[in-house]
Amino acid sequence: AQSVTQLGSHVSVSEGALVLLRCNYSSSVPPYLFWYVQYPNQGLQLLLKYTTGATLVKGINGFEAEFKKSETSFHLTKPSAHMSDAAEYFCAVSVPGSGNTGKLIFGQGTTLQVKP
């Protein structure tokens, strides 16, 4: 069975500071990994995903994440926070393969606050 743990339900950073949102997963097979963002009153938007290949994945809005198999982690980073990054972020996994449905298993979510 798969599971996802996001460390910290709330993270606060100053504008211009590094953003680091942590995600650890558990999976019996190599998973697909995702980060989604939800802005207020909107649906979930895909930031980036890892399926295979290069372990450093670049996404939209300057975010990136690195898949570290040995640490079972997929932490999300952004070098310099912007006020518009304030939102809730979700890490998720799915099990690849034609026999699987592609359903996503989500972490608890991390709310990012950006202070001026």
Next chain:
Amino acid sequence: EAGVTQFPSHSVIEKGQTVTLRCDPISGHDNLYWYRRVMGKEIKFLLHFVKESKQDESGMPNNRFLAERTGGTYSTLKVQPAELEDSGVYFCASSQDRARQYFGPGTRLTVT
């Protein structure tokens, strides 16, 4: 290209009443998913359609929940009768290849 749409955006009903949520996926997406987020908890998978067929219902909480997907297009999720613990945000997502899901804005359901 229109995104995934959900209706209504909010619904407030009394315990024991019936509510039907609707999801219109992106045109051409055979895969449709329902998820739910109860207050303070993680987003949880409910079920998965491929066209009009249910592929995975493992996340449906109980038999008060009924999902349908007419003709492989839009989907409805009916809760009958609603209970207090059904309150939460219900998300729909669609996908062409299962590798990426596109989410709707969600329906916030409040059962009083």
